[in-house]
Every structure is written in structure tokens, then in C-alpha cells.
Amino acid sequence: MLRHARTWLGVLFLMALSANTSASWEVNMTPGVTEVSRSVFNLHMTIFWISVVIGAIVFGVMFWSMFMHRRSRGAVPAKFHENLTVEILWTVIPLLILVGMAIPATKTLIEIYDTDDADIDIVITGYQWRWQYNYLGEDVSFMSNLATPRDQIANQAAKGEHYLLEVDEPMVVPTGQKVRLLITAADVIHSWWVPALAVKKDAIPGFINEAWTRIDEPGIYRGQCTELCGRDHAFMPIVVDARTPEDYAAWLAEKKAAAAAEAELTSKEWTLEELMERGERVYTSTCVACHQANGEGLPPMFPGLKDSDMVLNDVAAHIDVVVNGVPGTAMAAFGKQLSEVDIAAVVTYERNAWGNDTGEVVAPIDILNFKNGQ
Amino acid sequence: MSAVIDNHHADHAHGPAKGPMRWILTTNHKDIGSMYLWFSFAMFLLGGTLAMVIRAELFQPGLQLVQPEFFNQMTTMHGLIMVFGAVMPAFVGLANWMVPLMIGAPDMALPRMNNFSFWLLPAAFGLLISTLFMEGGAPNFGWTFYAPLSTTYGPDSTTFFIFAIHLAGISSIMGAINIIATILNLRAPGMTLMKMPLFVWTWLITAFLLIAVMPVLAGVVTMMLMDIHFGTSFFNAAGGGDPVLFQHIFWFFGHPEVYIMILPAFGAVSMIIPAFSRKPLFGYTSMVYATGAIAFLSFSVWAHHMFTVGIPLTGELFFMYATMLIAVPTGVKVFNWATTMFRGSLTFEAPMLFAIAFVILFTIGGFSGLMLAIAPADFQYHDTYFVVAHFHYVLVPGAIFGIFASAYYWLPKWTGYMYDEVLAKTHFWMSFVGMNLAFFPMHFVGLAGMPRRIPDYNMMFANFNMVSSVGAFMFGATQLLFLFIVIKCVRGGKPAPAKPWDGAEGLEWTVPSPAPYHTFSTPPEVK
Numbered sequence: 001m002l003r004h005a006r007t008w009l010g011v012l013f014l015m016a017l018s019a020n021t022s023a024s025w026e027v028n029m030t031p032g033v034t035e036v037s038r039s040v041f042n043l044h045m046t047i048f049w050i051s052v053v054i055g056a057i058v059f060g061v062m063f064w065s066m067f068m069h070r071r072s073r074g075a076v077p078a079k080f081h082e083n084l085t086v087e088i089l090w091t092v093i094p095l096l097i098l099v100g101m102a103i104p105a106t107k108t109l110i111e112i113y114d115t116d117d118a119d120i121d122i123v124i125t126g127y128q129w130r131w132q133y134n135y136l137g138e139d140v141s142f143m144s145n146l147a148t149p150r151d152q153i154a155n156q157a158a159k160g161e162h163y164l165l166e167v168d169e170p171m172v173v174p175t176g177q178k179v180r181l182l183i184t185a186a187d188v189i190h191s192w193w194v195p196a197l198a199v200k201k202d203a204i205p206g207f208i209n210e211a212w213t214r215i216d217e218p219g220i221y222r223g224q225c226t227e228l229c230g231r232d233h234a235f236m237p238i239v240v241d242a243r244t245p246e247d248y249a250a251w252l253a254e255k256k257a258a259a260a261a262e263a264e265l266t267s268k269e270w271t272l273e274e275l276m277e278r279g280e281r282v283y284t285s286t287c288v289a290c291h292q293a294n295g296e297g298l299p300p301m302f303p304g305l306k307d308s309d310m311v312l313n314d315v316a317a318h319i320d321v322v323v324n325g326v327p328g329t330a331m332a333a334f335g336k337q338l339s340e341v342d343i344a345a346v347v348t349y350e351r352n353a354w355g356n357d358t359g360e361v362v363a364p365i366d367i368l369n370f371k372n373g374q
Numbered sequence: 375m376s377a378v379i380d381n382h383h384a385d386h387a388h389g390p391a392k393g394p395m396r397w398i399l400t401t402n403h404k405d406i407g408s409m410y411l412w413f414s415f416a417m418f419l420l421g422g423t424l425a426m427v428i429r430a431e432l433f434q435p436g437l438q439l440v441q442p443e444f445f446n447q448m449t450t451m452h453g454l455i456m457v458f459g460a461v462m463p464a465f466v467g468l469a470n471w472m473v474p475l476m477i478g479a480p481d482m483a484l485p486r487m488n489n490f491s492f493w494l495l496p497a498a499f500g501l502l503i504s505t506l507f508m509e510g511g512a513p514n515f516g517w518t519f520y521a522p523l524s525t526t527y528g529p530d531s532t533t534f535f536i537f538a539i540h541l542a543g544i545s546s547i548m549g550a551i552n553i554i555a556t557i558l559n560l561r562a563p564g565m566t567l568m569k570m571p572l573f574v575w576t577w578l579i580t581a582f583l584l585i586a587v588m589p590v591l592a593g594v595v596t597m598m599l600m601d602i603h604f605g606t607s608f609f610n611a612a613g614g615g616d617p618v619l620f621q622h623i624f625w626f627f628g629h630p631e632v633y634i635m636i637l638p639a640f641g642a643v644s645m646i647i648p649a650f651s652r653k654p655l656f657g658y659t660s661m662v663y664a665t666g667a668i669a670f671l672s673f674s675v676w677a678h679h680m681f682t683v684g685i686p687l688t689g690e691l692f693f694m695y696a697t698m699l700i701a702v703p704t705g706v707k708v709f710n711w712a713t714t715m716f717r718g719s720l721t722f723e724a725p726m727l728f729a730i731a732f733v734i735l736f737t738i739g740g741f742s743g744l745m746l747a748i749a750p751a752d753f754q755y756h757d758t759y760f761v762v763a764h765f766h767y768v769l770v771p772g773a774i775f776g777i778f779a780s781a782y783y784w785l786p787k788w789t790g791y792m793y794d795e796v797l798a799k800t801h802f803w804m805s806f807v808g809m810n811l812a813f814f815p816m817h818f819v820g821l822a823g824m825p826r827r828i829p830d831y832n833m834m835f836a837n838f839n840m841v842s843s844v845g846a847f848m849f850g851a852t853q854l855l856f857l858f859i860v861i862k863c864v865r866g867g868k869p870a871p872a873k874p875w876d877g878a879e880g881l882e883w884t885v886p887s888p889a890p891y892h893t894f895s896t897p898p899e900v901k
Contacts, residue, residue: 024834027818029754044751051741054705058712059734065715066730070722071652078717081654090709091702098698101748106691108750113687128527153830155436163435163832188523189617191682191757195823200753202683204618205522206611209684226757226825228516230523231442234828301443301510301529330527 030195033217033242037198039108047101054094115210118180122171126183126190126203126225127332129232129289133171136182140255143337144169145285146235150293153235165222168285170239174248175215183209187332188230194223194240202227215242230330232289265341266364272348275361279349282342287350290330295354301330306354315362318347319370335371340364389891398493401485402891403470406492408788410467411781413495415857417459418774420503422850424452429812429846431829432839445829446514451506453517454535457635458542459499461773465638466491466549468780469577471788473553475882475889476571478562478898483555491548498541505531516827518628521609521620525601532602536595543588550584553577562881564900568662571880572655575662576641579669583630583637586673591627594620618683625676633672636736636768637665639776640707643729645880646783647711650726651718652877657710664703664710671700681752690749697747701740708737723875724798728779731771731806739767742817757827760820766813770849778805778856783878785863786870790888793863801859804852811845 031041069075121136127143134141147166151157160166173179183192185203192211193200201211215221223238243251284293290302297304305311310318322343325333334343344364351358390396390405400406427448431439440448470488474481482488505512510529513519524532557578561570570578597620600606607613609620640661648655655661677685677693685693711733720726742764746752755761778801785793815838820826824835831839873883881900885893 024822025818025837026822026834029821030823040750040754043748044745044754047745047748047751051744055737055741058708058737061712061716062730062734065651065712065718066720066722069651069716069718069720071719072721075717075719077651077653077719079653080717081656081658082660086713087657087660087706091706094702094705098701102695102698105694105748105750109690109694110687112750112753113690153437155438159435159833161833164830165832188527189520193757193825195754198750198754200682200756204611204683206615206617207684223823224825224828228446228520228523228827230514230527231446233446234442234825234830298443 032196032198033215033219033221034197034213035216036108036112036213037196039104039111040198043105043108046104050097050101054097112211115180115212117178118212119177120173120179121182122173122179123182123184123208124171124192124203126185126187126192126229126236127337128187128230128330129225129236130286130337131167131171131190131192131225131236131238132337133169135252135255138252138256139259140252141259142169142255143286144171144239146232146237148235150288162222164235165224165237165239167237167239170220170241172241172243172248172251173213173215174245175218175242177245178212178214181211181213183211186337187330189227190225190229190236191227192223192238193226194221194238196221196223197240200226215240218242218244218247235289262339262341266339266368268364270344270361270363272352272359272361275345275348276352278341279345279347280353282338282346283349283353286334286338287346295350295356305350306356311350311356312358315347315351315360316370318351319343319362319367322347323367323371340367340371343367399489401481401489403474403482403485403488404788404889404891406482406488407467407470407472409492410463410470410495413492414460414462414464414467415860417455417463417499419853419857421452421455421460422853424448424455425846426850428452429843432831433843434840435831435833435836437830440829442829443511443514446516446827447506447512449827450513450516450519451502454502454513455499456769457517457631458539459495459502461635461769461777462546463495464777465577465580465635465773466546466553468573468638468642468777468784469549469553472780472784472882473556473574473577474560475787475885475893476574476880477557477560477565478881478894478900479556479560480892480894480897482552483559484552487548488552491545491552494541494545494548498538498545501534501541502538505534508534518624519598520624521598521601521617522611525598525609528602533599536599539595540592543592546584547588550581550588553581554585557581562894562897562900568659569900571641572644572658572661572665573638573641576637576644576665579665580634580637583634583669583672587627587630587634590623591631594623594627597623618680621680621683622676625679626673628679629676630669630672632765632768633668635773636776637669639732639773639780640665642776642780642783643711643732644707645878646725646729646779647714647733649783649875649878650723650729651715651720653714653718655710656713657706660706661710664706667703668700671696671703675700678747678749678752681749682756694747694749698744701744701747704740708733708740723782724793724795724802725779725783725875727799727802727806728775728782731802732775732779735767735771735775735810739764739769739772742767755820757825758820759816759824759826762826763813763816763820766816770809770813775805778802781860783875784882785860786874787882787885787887787889789864789867790870790886791863791867792870792874793859794867797855797859797862801852801855804855805849808845808847808849808852812842812849813845815839815841815845 123134125132131144144167147168152159183201183203185205190203197213199211201209221240225236291297295306323335325331341364344362344367347362508531513535515524597608607615675697678697819835819838870887
């Protein structure tokens with residue numbers, strides 16, 4: 001029986017080993033890539049070793065007693081049941097150890113809370129289930145969505161190396177500069193965490209929390225939302241792309257130009273095909289989690305759009321729901337999350353996909369007029 | 375004249391009533407204690423089944439068995455059922471059985487209320503479990519039910535969940551009042567407070583904690599109810615409310631709650647270790663004061679669950695220092711247990727095995743708790759699997775092993791038969807190995823960066839998750855063995871003497887095994 005159990009465990013172990021080449025047996029925290037993350041790592045290791053030493057002493061006494069003072073070895077129980085000196089000692093010594101531990105912890109905490117004199121400010125807004133990055137004073141703002149295809153999650157395709165830790169647009173920051181993060185949320189509470197930066201801060205509706213980081217090395221650092229935020233909590237990763245200040249400046253200029261071009265797109269004449277193509281992309285990154293790829297939704301929480309009366313007949317109501325959301329439900333207000341072009345495209349897509357075939361085109365300018373008319 | 379009447383009365387000393395009405399109408403502390411214990415074990419198996427669903431989904435990366443919305447219902451219901459349905463009622467059951475026997479009382483002070491507080495529980499959990507079958511599904515916002523996910527964004531079944539919590543809370547408060555009334559009023563002559571067995575002491579302190587914090591829980595769920603149905607905005611930022619306020623109130627309840635789930639186990643273990651070491655407990659007085667200190671401090675550490683919500687620096691420092699301070703009285707307890715074993719004459723029957731494992735593994739959970747107290751480091755641990763590992767180490771080998779140790783220790787007294795020692799030791803070793811296999815690797819994946827409450831994860835977490843799942847299945851399956859051992863012991867076996875453990879102390883061992891339906895009708899004399 002026991003031998004069988006062992007064989008099975010061995011088989012499972014081998015399965016685990018061979019299951020994925022990229023699977024790792026990592027057991028510890030990353031020291032990270034910032035001064036703060038290294039201080040945090042040192043605190044972590046210090047308190048860990050303190051625990052190991054205390055544990056070794058206490059468990060040592062227990063195991064010693066278990067082996068030496070067992071009745072089967074003829075141990076005769078002692079009678080003592082108190083000793084004031086010992087009791088005072090093991091109250092005072094741990095207290096001193098704790099004070100010794102509290103000092104460096106306090107120093108690091110003060111450093112973490114010093115958000116003054118930042119070079120760059122980025123407002124991070126958590127939505128169900130994506131992050132928005134808004135570079136303050138730069139007119140650059142974008143959504144960052146999970147880039148892992150749904151078929152990988154459903155095990156219909158091989159999983160990539162950065163499965164669930166990849167996004168369509170990462171947050172780009174320069175190395176060596178103090179980046180202040182102003183973190184908030186639009187619906188429920190989320191939490192923005194990148195282990196390599198040792199930054200974890202809750203994104204709370206109605207609050208703007210501050211954090212900061214200064215990254216030493218260019219690189220790509222990955223993290224995830226760490227506060228349960230509903231259905232797709234596991235599917236809103238964070239990717240930080242740290243570049244040299246020159247590369248960052250180039251990226252920023254490119255983003256500004258793209259934003260200007262995007263604004264121009266609003267006044268452009270769009271064909272149904274162009275809008276459908278763009279709309280499908282927007283739908284896939286933004287809407288599909290609730291309303292599903294086939295447009296049938298997951299009633300009653302997430303209503304279907306296919307053959308929906310509103311989608312087929314009431315354009316104004318349809319635009320209103322997408323722009324302003326439905327209060328008290330999971331339907332968010334996308335007016336500030338998506339550009340006019342994207343909203344027009346996705347509304348057009350929804351009115352023509354899955355056999356809805358209304359043939360109607362909703363142009364970006366219609367969305368702009370709707371917003372201005374509010 | 376009165377002597378005649380008394381004799382007459384004694385002739386009619388009655389046993390239990392017959393049929394199901396015995397259980398529905400009983401006011402006997404032993405019957406009610408047994409019902410509490412059976413109920414909590416049923417909830418333990420149900421909550422464990424939900425955990426098996428969670429571990430099966432997490433066996434490999436990708437979504438295999440369940441969808442994320444159902445996964446969230448599983449984590450939520452697992453937590454709620456284990457905390458409110460399994461651990462808390464189990465300790466109330468132990469208190470019902472043992473507190474009157476330990477202090478030489480004939481019954482609980484308020485026997486009718488005792489019956490009512492038990493029967494509220496099936497109602498509460500019937501309501502809670504029924505949400506799994508409702509349209510829109512069961513609560514899916516985690517057992518901590520943070521607003522606004524649980525209010526504005528919660529499923530319709532949230533209202534049922536709120537009423538279930540209300541009922542369970544009323545039951546706990548009544549149970550606590552009853553225990554305090556019993557301990558303070560019904561002790562046998564000569565049993566001063568400082569002569570009380572530690573299980574009685576820790577339960578007395580726990581009961582005060584319950585009375586202090588269960589109304590706070592009732593308050594917070596009522597505010598949720600108002601937000602959902604009556605248009606208030608306690609927790610809705612858009613209406614001028616404050617989502618962080620929810621967390622402050624919840625954890626003001628939640629942190630003492632953690633000690634509610636562990637202090638009675640401290641008490642039981644403090645009786646079991648001396649019994650099998652054949653040596654008096656080291657530092658009885660300091661044990662009592664340490665328990666009091668832990669309970670007192672537990673009211674001033676709640677925000678250490680909220681280090682990442684953006685509390686100001688000074689607040690963060692206060693809660694960090696206060697939390698670290700809890701390590702001192704907790705350390706005193708652990709040192710006392712270790713010293714009790716030192717130079718004893720040890721044997722390793724099932725209660726002792728569970729008690730020793732309790733001390734060692736709970737201490738490991740204490741160490742990770744100390745690490746979590748360091749606020750800057752907590753930014754890396756918070757809401758990861760490291761936290762899941764931490765609280766399972768204090769709750770499984772803490773609360774649950776404490777309950778198993780107690781059950782084996784007192785089963786002979788309850789049933790009149792010895793349990794099967796070989797099976798019990800098998801139960802221990804399977805639980806021990808399974809539990810460590812399940813929860814130790816969670817430290818690793820948490821430190822490597824895996825958030826908690828996710829149904830799917832990157833491949834770098836795959837290996838340890840598979841190990842965890844194997845351990846969890848092993849631990850889960852082993853509990854059916856415990857059910858078998860208990861049923862076997864109830865049905866028969868080697869008859870147990872009044873005092874089956876030679877090193878045991880206390881009034882409960884002065885009555886025959888099984889304990890008669892009515893004990894201590896005349897109070898014993900304690901010297």
C-alpha cells in the first residue's frame with residue numbers, strides 16, 4: 001500500500017516536471033530592479049532567517065524532548081511548572097528582536113511613502129478587467145488589455161511563455177527617473193502589483209493612492225491585479241516596459257503623433273467594412289469577456305446582444321449604454337475608456353455581427369455629437 | 375420534609391427522550407454539544423468538497439473544469455462555510471460538552487437558549503448553501519466580501535448571504551453569552567478562576583471577543599443591505615460613501631475573529647500536552663495572561679490586513695508595531711508548551727500527535743504572520759498565495775488539528791469506548807503529510823508572484839500548484855477516515871475507563887465513561 005502510494009507520488013512528480021518546460025521550482029521572492037525592492041527583499045530575508053533561528057531552537061527543544069524524554073525510554077517526569085527568570089527572559093528577548101526588526105522596516109516604509117519630486121506622473125485606473133494609463137500633462141492615455149488569446153485559456157492552443165502576463169500595450173517608463181503612480185479605479189477595487197518593483201497599491205474608486213518607482217535597468221516587468229475584482233480578476237495583467245530615457249522620449253513622441261492621428265480619424269468618412277473590422281478588434285479586447293464571442297452573453301448577469309431589441313432597433317439607447325454604462329450593473333461607462341472611433345466601430349459591429357445585419361453605420365462623429373449633446 | 379421530596383425526585387432522574395424530538399427539543403448540554411460537533415463536521419466535509427473543486431481547477435494552468443464566475447463562488451463559499459460553519463460551531467460544541475464537565479456544573483446556565491442557538495445554524499447554512507442553486511449564482515466576492523464588489527456588483531443572492539450571516543451571528547452571540555454565564559456562575563465550590571482548566575479560560579476570553587465583534591459584523595452586513603436595497607451609499611464612492619470604510623469595519627470584526635478560531639484550540643492543547651507529558655503545564659498563570667494579552671491586542675491590529683489600501687504613514691507604522699507585538703504573548707505560549715514537554719515522560723497517542731503538530735505547524739504559521747507584519751515586506755506578500763499559505767497554516771494545523779486533538783482526547787468520555795488507535799494514527803499521519811504537501815508549496819508560489827483567488831495562472835507556478843493539489847486531495851480524502859473512526863467508536867470498541875489517560879487531570883475524568891446524561895447534579899468539591 002505504502003509502496004504504491006510512493007510510486008504514484010513519483011509518477012505525479014515526473015508529470016509535473018515534464019508538463020511544461022517553462023515551469024519552474026522558484027521558491028523565493030525576486031530582489032527586483034529598484035532600490036526599494038532590494039530593501040524590501042533584504043527585510044524579507046532578515047525576518048525569514050530570524051524565524052528560522054527561533055524555530056530551530058524551539059523545535060529543537062521539542063524534538064529533543066520527543067526523543068530523549070519518552071516514556072518508552074523510561075523517562076521519569078520532572079515536577080517543575082514555573083520559573084520566573086526564564087519567563088521574563090523569553091518575553092524580553094523576543095521584544096528586543098522585534099525592536100531590532102522594526103527599525104529597518106520603518107526606514108524602508110518612510111522611503112516608500114516619499115512620493116515627492118517625481119519626474120513623471122502616470123494616472124493608473126483599474127477597470128473590470130483592464131488597466132488604463134494616463135500620462136499626466138502629455139495627452140497620452142491608453143487601455144492595456146490582456147493579450148493572451150482566449151483559445152490558450154481554453155486549452156485549445158499551446159500556451160505561450162508569458163501566458164496571462166502579456167498585454168496589448170504595456171506601460172512604458174524611462175529608467176533612472178522617479179515615476180509617480182497615481183492609482184485609482186472606476187468600478188470595484190483592484191490592486192496594481194509588479195513584484196520586480198515591489199509596488200503594490202490598491203486601486204479604489206473615489207480614492208487616488210500614490211506610489212512611486214525608479215527602475216535601474218531597461219527591461220520588461222510583469223505583474224497582475226491582486227485584489228479580487230470579479231469574474232476576470234485573473235485576466236488583467238500589468239506589464240511595465242522600462243526603456244532608456246532616449247527610447248522613452250521617442251516612444252512618447254510616437255504616442256502623441258498617434259493620438260493626433262486618432263483624433264483626425266474621428267472626422268474621416270468610414271465605410272461599414274472598415275468599422276466592422278475595427279469594431280471586431282475592440283469587441284474582442286473589451287466586450288468579449290461578458291458578452292461572449294457569439295454575442296449571446298451570459299444571462300442574466302451579462303445580457304446577450306445577438307437579436308437584442310435595443311441593438312436591433314434603438315441606436316440612441318445603444319450608444320448611451322456604451323458611453324455611459326448601466327449604473328448598478330457590471331456594464332461600465334466606456335465613454336472615457338475608448339475613443340470615439342472605437343465606440344463607433346464597436347457599436348456598428350454589434351449592430352451587424354452574428355446575424356444582427358441592420359446594415360446601419362454609426363460614424364465616430366455621431367458619438368462625438370452624442371457626447372457633446374449630453 | 376424537604377429531604378423526602380429530594381429523595382423522591384432523585385428516583386425519577388430521567389434519561390434522554392426517545393425519537394427525533396429528543397434532538398429538536400433537547401436542552402441537555404451533551405446532546406447539544408454532539409449536535410454542534412456533527413453539524414460542524416458536515417460543514418467541514420462540504421467546505422472541503424468546495425476546496426477540492428478549487429484544487430482540481432488549479433491542478434494545471436488553463437481553465438479545465440469550471441468557469442471563473444463559478445470558481446469565485448467556490449472560494450467564497452469555502453471560506454464562509456469553513457469559518458462560520460465548521461470551525462466556530464466545532465469549538466462551541468466542544469465548549470458545550472466540556473465546560474460544564476470541567477467546572478463541575480450540571481448543565482449550561484441557559485439551556486433553552488442553548489437549544490435555540492444551535493438550531494439557528496442549520497437555518498443559516500441552509501440559506502447560505504441554497505444560494506448555490508440560485509439564478510446568478512452564489513456569493514462570488516470572497517469570504518471577506520469587500521464592497522463595492524459585494525454591493526453594487528454583487529449577485530442577487532447577496533441578500534440571502536447577509537441574512538445567513540445575521541442568523542449565524544445571533545447564534546454565536548447567544549452561545550457566547552451562555553458560555554460566559556456558565557463559567558462565571560456555575561463553577562463548583564472551590565474552583566476559583568485561577569484553578570480553571572485552560573480550555574475554560576480560553577473559551578471565557580473567546581466568548582468576550584465574540585460578544586464584542588459579532589455585532590460589528592452584523593453592522594457591516596446591515597450597511598451592505600441598506601446600500602443594496604434602500605439606496606444608501608455607505609460604501610459607494612459615487613454617492614459620497616467610502617469603500618475603505620467597509621474594510622475597516624470588516625477587519626475590526628475579522629481580526630479578533632481569527633483569535634476566536636484559535637484561542638479555544640490553545641486551551642485544549644494546553645490540557646493535552648501536559649496529559650501526555652505526565653507533567654504539569656509550564657507557566658499556567660502566564661498562559662492565562664498571554665491569552666488575555668492576545669485578545670486585547672487583537673482589537674488594535676485590524677489594519678494590517680489593509681497595508682496596501684493607502685493608509686497614512688503614521689497609521690501604517692502603528693499597525694505594524696502593534697501587530698509585531700502580538701508575537702510576544704504568542705511566543706510565550708509556544709515556549710510554555712515546549713517547556714512542558716521538556717523532561718516529561720512522553721507518549722504519542724493520537725491526541726498528543728495532533729497537539730504536537732499543532733504547536734510546530736501553528737508556529738510556522740506564526741512566523742509567516744510575523745513576516746506579514748513587516749509592512750514593506752507585506753507589499754510583496756499581500757493578496758498572494760503566501761497569505762493563503764499563512765492563514766491555512768494557522769487554521770488547519772491550528773484550529774482543525776486542535777479540534778481533532780480534542781475529539782480524540784475526549785471521545786472515550788463521550789462514547790464510553792476507546793477509538794481505534796491504529797486508525798487514528800493513520801488519520802494523523804495522512805493529514806499531516808497531506809496538509810503540508812498542500813499548503814507549504816503555497817508559500818513558494820506566493821513569493822514567486824502568484825495572486826490569490828485566481829482560477830488560472832502562468833506556467834511558472836504550475837509545478838507547485840500540482841503538488842498542492844495532490845496534497846489537498848490526500849488531506850481531503852483522509853477526513854473520511856476520521857468519520858469512519860468516530861462512527862466506529864460510537865458503535866463500540868474497548869470500553870473506556872472513567873480516566874483513560876493516566877496523565878490527564880480535571881473533573882471530567884471523575885465521572886464515568888460515557889458521561890451519564892446528567893452529571894454533577896450535586897456539585898463536586900474542588901480543593
